[in-house]
Amino acid sequence: MGEGADARFNSTLREAFGSTPFILTKFDQFMNWVRGSSMFMLQFGIACCSIEMIHTYAIKHDLDRFGAGIPRASPRQADVIVVPGTIVSKFAPRMKRVYDQMPEPKFVVSMGSCTISGGPFQEGYNVVKGAEEVIPVDIHVPGCPPRPEALVYGVAKLQERIANGESSPVTVKPYELEQFGDLERDELVEHLADEIDEDDLVMRYNWNDSP
């Protein structure tokens, strides 16, 4: 390192490099490291868990310290979505749409028991039994609600996985958005045929098949 350099510029990284300012790495690995170190979160609130999520972003816990604290209001600018709360039948199609609008590669942290199984509302007639019924999830953070520390840990774990290039698990997604005309014609579909157009997007809930 040059003698005259200001001490402020001598980051740990630079120390690690030693006197040569070059490293050899694979481009993929480098990109993964970059991705994990600077994540744009989607500003997305659903239920009680979002209150703890705000606390995680806000003063004291300050998720920004970990390179993951810039909430973006538009899904098109975000690469991580934290799903903080109970998903009900009316909301699931909207959530799916928001998820679809995020650019690849994208990652999902599901926060709270509700997004794991429906949580305290699992038996509700209107409650989707977990986020994984609708979108694939990378990290589950259990709790009702998880403490901000737990969410920070979850996000840190996600960063670690991204940096290591681990891909998200393949999950079963029973509830898809599809065109009404593509649904199998059964009693319910016949019944709704006058109300819904053939090319309207719909989500069909077969509650019996939910875990």
Added chain:
Amino acid sequence: MSLEKPSSPTEIGVTEDGLDYDALAELLGGHVIDRESHVNAEGFVVRPDEVQAVLSTLKTEAGFDHLANLTAQEYDDRYESIYHLRKYDDPTQELSIVVPSPKDDPHNQSAARIYDTADWHEREAYDLVGIDYDDHPDLRRILLPETWQGHPLSQDYDQNQPQIVTLRENANPLQDDQRSEDDPDTMFVNIGPHHPATHGVLHVKTVLDGEQVADIDPDIGYLHRCEEQMCQQGTYRHQIMPYPDRWDYVSAGMLNEWAYARAAEDLADIEVPEYAQVIRTMSAELSRIAAHMLALGTFALDVFGDFTAIFQYAFRDREVVMNILEDISGQRLMFNYFRLGGVAWDLPEPRDEFFEKIRDFLDDLPYKLEEYHDLITGNEIFQMRCVDTGVLTPEKAKSYGATGPVARGSGVDYDLRRDDPYGYYDELDWNVVTETGCDNFSRVLVRMREVEESARIIEQCVDLLEQWPEDDREIQANVPRTLRPEPDEEIYRAVEGAKGELGIYIRSDGTDKPARFKIRSPCFSNLQTLPEMSQGEYIPDMIASLGSLDIVLGEVDR
């Protein structure tokens, strides 16, 4: 004492010791076909096609200006709608109007022409229970998707039947960005359900004429978590209490728990020890401070995008309160601290340290509030955005059943802590805050001043608790392990939640679970005033009004 309220001129049926129901029955004459007695009030049974006549007589001649709640339910042999009436001047004067309707074709007259608030309440009853309201301006589903099949709180509903939900409105956000056909000068704007300014998953369908709001329709139900069903499945003693925390979830849990505790205790005749009442009062007011702080922070975020100072300050102060609440209950947000007949456990040891912590917080609070006032109420931009925008007249506030800071910001002097006392409030010295501006500014100011009053209450509670003799610290009354209230008792009881009148209706059937559990949510009624406040206003003012209502979707949708 400051808690006295000037009494109003005598109305029909008002006597020194409570309501004279005979006089009221006489006023209604032949309309009353039967009388029931509920724990909180008498119920007059009326015919389904005479609802409007009865309610308008009661509103104009007997002074029942507050339709607090509408409970709909299905019995084995009939459907029933109960209109819970009370008075803004004295909420202890209550009357239930019970309207039975036939099982095969349940319908009765709508009350929406008499009380504006009945509009949404009846839509909810139609949606969940399946009663038709004749002459209703716009009877369609409100909480569940339009294409839902069946009415989930009716008796023969099959929860496992498949459902299909459409994604029409939001299918392509840009497609909606068009001029509507019938009036080429307007533009339709979809706000939400995923939008930073809607405080959760609210969907506001707005039609703009230039910059002004020509039409607005809040679309709710994106967080309808079947809370009533959950409570009807739980046993009184322990299984219901966790749910109230999740209605108004911005740390107002203690207040919500109190709503359930109060209703169930009165139903089962449980006397709560005084010491527990003081603890309850203190923790409830701490909850209120935390909830109002959130309202303040998010409001600043809404009106001038202040994410850096006010928002963060508010969250800093919430952290302090949440720490104290965590010391008391063991949880930061979902306290589950109240028990029927008392509280879960005594205050944390060492007590001195705990009291010290609260006192530190209270000592700091005045400076903090001063700072908020500098940043917010004294701020010129803020004043321009908020003074005289989103005006809600007291008459409209009452007609929409608005309560809490929303009503008090419109000069309606209504606070259940004083008017229908419970807990330890009537022994303490504090004031009900009202403002007469009727605008966004007043509503925010009411919340800020209420924080001061809550701090006063907490301080007095801490004094009391510190001196409480050690051998008299009874935290829990004797409550049977399984609670089975007498069959066919009905009760409606409310407390002053962070957002207003949070009421619970319970009907018992002799088992250890409620047969009907209905939640009267203050946010649900308050949100109805949004069109009233923003019709014809600029769209940014609509956002400010929405923020000033301080809704929590968990409570709106339940």
